[in-house]
Amino acid sequence: MLDEKVVRKLGETVDRLITTDMLARGVIGSIYKNARKHFPEDPLTYRAAEELTRSIDNGDTVFITTGCTYPGLNAGETDGPIGAASLARALCISLGAKPIIVVEKMYENMMLHTLRGIGLNVLPFKSAQRYERVATIIEFPKGNEKERSKELIEEFDPKAIISIERIGKNRKGVYHNMSGFDISECTAEIDVLIEEAKNQKILTVGIGDGGNEVGMGEIVETVRREVPYGECCQCPCRGGIACITETEILVPASVSNWGAHGISAVLAGKNENMDILHDSTYELRAIRECVDAGGVGMDGSPYPGPFCDDLPDTIHAQMVESLRYSVKGALTRRYEG
Numbered sequence: 001m002l003d004e005k006v007v008r009k010l011g012e013t014v015d016r017l018i019t020t021d022m023l024a025r026g027v028i029g030s031i032y033k034n035a036r037k038h039f040p041e042d043p044l045t046y047r048a049a050e051e052l053t054r055s056i057d058n059g060d061t062v063f064i065t066t067g068c069t070y071p072g073l074n075a076g077e078t079d080g081p082i083g084a085a086s087l088a089r090a091l092c093i094s095l096g097a098k099p100i101i102v103v104e105k106m107y108e109n110m111m112l113h114t115l116r117g118i119g120l121n122v123l124p125f126k127s128a129q130r131y132e133r134v135a136t137i138i139e140f141p142k143g144n145e146k147e148r149s150k151e152l153i154e155e156f157d158p159k160a161i162i163s164i165e166r167i168g169k170n171r172k173g174v175y176h177n178m179s180g181f182d183i184s185e186c187t188a189e190i191d192v193l194i195e196e197a198k199n200q201k202i203l204t205v206g207i208g209d210g211g212n213e214v215g216m217g218e219i220v221e222t223v224r225r226e227v228p229y230g231e232c233c234q235c236p237c238r239g240g241i242a243c244i245t246e247t248e249i250l251v252p253a254s255v256s257n258w259g260a261h262g263i264s265a266v267l268a269g270k271n272e273n274m275d276i277l278h279d280s281t282y283e284l285r286a287i288r289e290c291v292d293a294g295g296v297g298m299d300g301s302p303y304p305g306p307f308c309d310d311l312p313d314t315i316h317a318q319m320v321e322s323l324r325y326s327v328k329g330a331l332t333r334r335y336e337g
Contacts (some may be wrong), residue, residue: 002272002330010269010330017322018045018258022311027227028209031252034222036263044100044251044323048205051249051318055159055203058096059129062154065089065102065214066111068177069186071301078105078229078295078308080165082262082286082316084111085118087162088135088263092120094276099127099135100156104188110293117289118282125156128268132180142188148285149193153200157163160203164288165256166190168214168243170233176241178210179300190214191245198248200315207259217246255309258319265323267286270332277324278316287313 019032034045039047056062069304078225088099101111112122115135121335125136141146167175167183168191175187194214197204206215209221211230221313223242231240253259261277268276278286287306291297297307306313 002269005171005192006042006333007331008046010326011266012263013326014045014262014323014333015043015122016019017319017326018253021169021254022315028252028254029081030222030226031211031219034219035250035252038218038250044162044249045266048249048251048263050269051203052160052205052263053095053267053270054092056091056095056097060159061099061156062091062097062099063102063158063162063170065161065190066164068106068165069106069183070296071186071297073300073302074106075294075296075302076110078287078297079256079288079291080113081295082308083112083119083164085114085286086257086264087164087260088115088122088294089118089133089278090267090276092133094267094271094273097298098123100158101137102140102152103191104141104315106138108139110124110290110295111137112162113289114286115291116262117286118278125175139187145189145192149196152193153196153202156261158197158202158299160205161193161194161197161206163190163214163247164207164260165209167212168216170237170239170242171244172236172237172239174239176212176229176233176235178212178241179230180234180241182235182237183261185251188324194245194247202289204247205249207235207251207253207256209253209256212241212243213256214245215247215250216243218250220244234291256313256314257308261320261323265327267304269327271330274327274331276303277327278320279324280321283317283320284313
């Protein structure tokens with residue numbers, strides 16, 4: 001294991017990289033600043049990596065959930081699935097975890113292709129126990145979420161639940177996209193699974209970029225104050241997009257996928273294994289596979305281009321390589337400072 005002081009410094013660098021406001025939206029700085037208040041001494045990617053390492057042993061199950069839907073297109077964002085695949089891969093390699101991707105049925109094909117694009121096989125849970133670098137996909141349908149949540153936790157005994165760009169409910173129980181419109185009709189209440197996990201003392205980690213994602217309840221007042229439509233949305237509920245659901249750890253990023261990549265980068269440094277964080281080739285491949293399977297990456301447009309959060313795949317590939325160089329720097333450090 002790499003020296004803790006070096007890993008912590010790596011975490012600071014990673015946090016700065018993943019919160020680069022590439023599109024000058026003007027909110028991620030405030031979101032990160034207020035999230036960091038809960039762990040003033042720790043970079044947030046570092047804290048997430050540490051808690052995941054502490055909670056997960058070889059062979060343990062981890063739930064990863066994602067999904068932000070465009071109702072008119074019957075399609076989901078590319079932001080989220082790629083990060084879910086990235087972190088699933090990292091947890092397989094670094095901790096020997098058995099990740100289960102928990103999503104609505106409409107995401108199953110997208111996740112299968114994205115996971116394979118980033119270098120993981122996809123198998124039923126029983127078969128997955130025999131292999132490395134493998135994930136399982138399980139449906140979380142809309143309706144009966146409370147019963148389904150208890151069933152899943154009882155059956156698979158997850159040691160952590162990670163939510164990446166997963167839309168959470170506002171103070172009136174409504175789910176919104178960043179434009180302030182109601183997407184509840186096609187969004188299962190994943191908040192129920194998160195709350196059940198917290199009740200059972202299971203580690204919960206939220207990753208988001210705009211304030212309407214699970215985990216942002218930790219800084220709900222910041223979101224209401226700083227984020228467009230945070231306080232008042234464009235749907236009849238008028239309750240704003242700010243999610244009220246909290247997680248034990250919140251990792252904000254300019255693009256939610258980058259938050260997952262950032263945690264993977266810290267795990268790579270901590271375990272002194274560069275392979276834990278995928279490279280730009282796998283990033284480009286995962287984005288292409290996600291888009292070809294129906295993912296949307298350009299402001300709700302059905303155009304099947306290689307984009308995520310309005311940024312082209314080349315920018316995302318460069319971010320992954322920047323993170324990898326930071327890990328390499330931490331692993332080859334020959335001086336104090």
